[in-house]
Amino acid sequence: MELAPLLLLLFAFTLAVFLGFELIAKVPSQLHTPLMSGSNAISGITVVGALLALAANEPPLARWIGFAAVVLATINVVGGYAITDRMLAMFKKKEKP
Amino acid sequence: MKEVLINLLYIVSAILFIFGIKWLGNADTARRGNRISSVGMLLAVIATLLYGGLDWKLVAGGVLLGSVIGLVVAARVKMTGMPELVALFNGFGGLASLLVGAAEYHKFHHAGAQSYVSSLAAQTGVTVPLAFAVIAISLTILVGGITFTGSLVAWAKLSEKMSGRPMVFAGQKTLNIALLTASIAGATALGAQPAASWSAGLVIGLVAASLLIGILMTLPIGGGDMPVVISLLNAFSGVAAALAGFIILNNVLVVAGCLVGASGMILTFIMCKAMNRSIGNVLFGGFGAIAGKQKASTGEMRPASVEDAYYVLEAARSVVIIPGYGMAVAQAQHAVKELALMLENNGTEVRFAIHPVAGRMPGHMNVLLAEADVPYEQLQEMEPVNAIMPTVDVAIVIGANDVVNPAALDDPASPIFGMPIIHAHEAHTIYCLKRGKGTGFSGLENALFYHPNTRMLYGDAKATVSALAAEFGK
Numbered sequence: 076m077e078l079a080p081l082l083l084l085l086f087a088f089t090l091a092v093f094l095g096f097e098l099i100a101k102v103p104s105q106l107h108t109p110l111m112s113g114s115n116a117i118s119g120i121t122v123v124g125a126l127l128a129l130a131a132n133e134p135p136l137a138r139w140i141g142f143a144a145v146v147l148a149t150i151n152v153v154g155g156y157a158i159t160d161r162m163l164a165m166f167k168k169k170e171k172p
Numbered sequence: 173m174k175e176v177l178i179n180l181l182y183i184v185s186a187i188l189f190i191f192g193i194k195w196l197g198n199a200d201t202a203r204r205g206n207r208i209s210s211v212g213m214l215l216a217v218i219a220t221l222l223y224g225g226l227d228w229k230l231v232a233g234g235v236l237l238g239s240v241i242g243l244v245v246a247a248r249v250k251m252t253g254m255p256e257l258v259a260l261f262n263g264f265g266g267l268a269s270l271l272v273g274a275a276e277y278h279k280f281h282h283a284g285a286q287s288y289v290s291s292l293a294a295q296t297g298v299t300v301p302l303a304f305a306v307i308a309i310s311l312t313i314l315v316g317g318i319t320f321t322g323s324l325v326a327w328a329k330l331s332e333k334m335s336g337r338p339m340v341f342a343g344q345k346t347l348n349i350a351l352l353t354a355s356i357a358g359a360t361a362l363g364a365q366p367a368a369s370w371s372a373g374l375v376i377g378l379v380a381a382s383l384l385i386g387i388l389m390t391l392p393i394g395g396g397d398m399p400v401v402i403s404l405l406n407a408f409s410g411v412a413a414a415l416a417g418f419i420i421l422n423n424v425l426v427v428a429g430c431l432v433g434a435s436g437m438i439l440t441f442i443m444c445k446a447m448n449r450s451i452g453n454v455l456f457g458g459f460g461a462i463a464g465k466q467k468a469s470t471g472e473m474r475p476a477s478v479e480d481a482y483y484v485l486e487a488a489r490s491v492v493i494i495p496g497y498g499m500a501v502a503q504a505q506h507a508v509k510e511l512a513l514m515l516e517n518n519g520t521e522v523r524f525a526i527h528p529v530a531g532r533m534p535g536h537m538n539v540l541l542a543e544a545d546v547p548y549e550q551l552q553e554m555e556p557v558n559a560i561m562p563t564v565d566v567a568i569v570i571g572a573n574d575v576v577n578p579a580a581l582d583d584p585a586s587p588i589f590g591m592p593i594i595h596a597h598e599a600h601t602i603y604c605l606k607r608g609k610g611t612g613f614s615g616l617e618n619a620l621f622y623h624p625n626t627r628m629l630y631g632d633a634k635a636t637v638s639a640l641a642a643e644f645g646k
Contacts, residue, residue: 080298084426088414091427094190095434102197104446105526105551107439107534112258113196113206114435115406117189119261120213120428121269121413123220127295127420128275129234131227137278142230144271149238150245151265156210157246158257163203165251165542 109162116155122148174222175297181219182424188212189428193435199548216424223295251543252500255532256330259323259402262409266319269412270379273312276419277375280306285367296421306366308418310359310378316412317382318389322405325390326398330532336395345456348388355381393455396574399533400443400454407436439534446528448590476627478636481603482643488565488601490521492557494594495537496530498571498607502633508570509544511637514644524550525557525594527575558595567599569620571606571633579619588616602626605633 102110125148128141192209195201221231242261249257280288285302293299328334358378362371393401410432417425444451485491493512499505512522524546530537538551561567569576576596579586596602597620604621606628620626629636 078301080421081300081304084418084421084423087423088426088430091430092434095193095431096438098190098193098431099197099435099438099442102439102442103199104442104528104553105535105538106197106199106202107443107528108254108258108536108539109202109206110193110196111403111406111436111439111533112254112261113209114193114432115258115262115265115409116206117192117209117213117428118265118406118409118413118432119268120216120425120432121265121272121409121416122213123216123422123425124272124413124416124420125234125268125275126217126220126226126231127223127422128272128279129227129230130225130291132225133275133279134282137275137282138227138230140271140275140278142234144268144275145231145234146238146241147264147271148268149235150242151261151268152213152242153239154242154246155258155261156206156213157243158249158254158261159206160203161246162251162254162539163206165539166199166202 109159109166112155112162113159116152116159119148119152119155122152174224178219178222179423181215181222182422185212185216185219185424186427188215189431193431216428219424250503251505251540252503253331254539255398255402255536256327258533259327259330259398259405262402262406263320263323263327265409266316266323266405266412268316269409269416270313270316270320270382272416273309273316273419274375274379276305277309277313280309280366281372292420298421300421302366303363305419307359307363308415310355310362310375312412312415312419313375313378314355314359314382314385315408315415317379318386319405319408319412321383321386322390322401322408323386325387326401326405329390329395330398336398338394339391344388344392348385351381351385351388355385389455395532397447397454399529399531399536400440400447400451402533403436403440403443404451404455407433407440410434410436443529443534446534446592447588448592471622471624473621473628474626476603476629478629478639478643481627481629482640484601484603485515485520485566485640486518486644488515488520490523490560490564491515491566491568492523492525492561492564492596492599494525494527494530494567494569494572494576494596495541496527496570496572496575497532497536498573498605498633500531500536500540500571502571502607504570504634504637505540505544505546507634507637507641509541509546511641511644512546512550514641518644522550523552523557525554526551527554527572527594530572530575554592554594558598561595561598564599565601567596567602569596569602569604570637573618574616576620577616577618578623579616583619586616596620597623597625600625603629605629605631605636607632
């Protein structure tokens, strides 16, 4: 049993919590929607886990479940980034009248 | 060697996510932030593919199918439908995490403990205690499932496929706590005896329980509180991804998921603060379900015609426009922009007052008005506008309700008492655009509508605003 790598992961987890808090603390409210939708796209990072479930030597059922997970996570990622970009594009163009 | 390269790439992608989130928080850099974070995601996926040995047909098919669906939906959605779409995407993310947990469990169940642990070790270079992996699987399923059905309920409420009213029944809280306790006990039992004959049944039970908790948790929350709920569920989907990362000991999953979890939590608190409510009150308050105790509004609502409103507006020196979800529903943002232009050409000073929780998502109104090209400087936050409100000639409330309800200031029995509002009632004349006489999304009477200086303009907001602009054009 090796606990050290797990503790290291827990360490990264804890630091990321504080980092997340710090990053968001002072955001103007008009950016809350794009921020939420942009970070929602990042939560699609679970696509990494889904891809790894598709190992060729795994039982077919695990692969099909993994396939469904890849599709859903990719919708989350691609759709999330695309919609956020569309929103932010509208914020941009009112630079100078 | 391969593992080293993959993990170095993961570190780069985590850095890109961090800059992405940081830049998203500033208007000038937001678009760049979103793009850099998408590059981070691409890098994370490429790095993952370097592990090799995957079923390439399924990989290519899944990524292609997901990308096409995501792009098409994102390109087609109307800006007004944004909140429910984000809720839906978020639900997909949650379900994906649940499925990752389920797939990992099936691998373990199929191959047996020894072989599962050694194949994990082969991939990550680390041998983990089996109990740890199994508990991580259970928690991923639990949080992923709650995120999925919770987001679906939020989506249904936001798109008005179901009533926005809170649904409360006796013993609801007890049932939720019992389900959650049972799920955690189940996860612990799985951790203690991962190879027991009942473990597959328990995992299926866990999936069912998590889906049920998500529904039961979101049902009692009123439509007006959905912005907070989406933000919270967004945090949950991050946590689910981070937990999935603990199953397969994947750094980038843990760090990125956790970043989203933490930033989502903070955003949730910021929003609760804007409504002067605690997170517990939002989640368990059954807000607005117990109505009837607050002060009955006295007097009557006074309707006015578009012509009457035009004469008042024509003579006004300063006008504040207060948009709410009604503007989004009526797709009236372009007409509103038109009216603002007409007013300005007439020598009137025009401001837009944006309440932090106006609409169904924080900043929702800013997005819509930006879409209609309303200049950034005209959009003002609540405090500066309230300071000048007594000097304002006309306040035009377009489909906003709770955020201008003076009961929040003077009626301690009102469920929204204490929530900061835009002081529309202090303007000399108030015009409220409203579809009909009923109560709004939250189901509360609005004292502003009965105010002596308020005139109601009934009808579709877009039609009314266009008619007003047309009067100016005559």
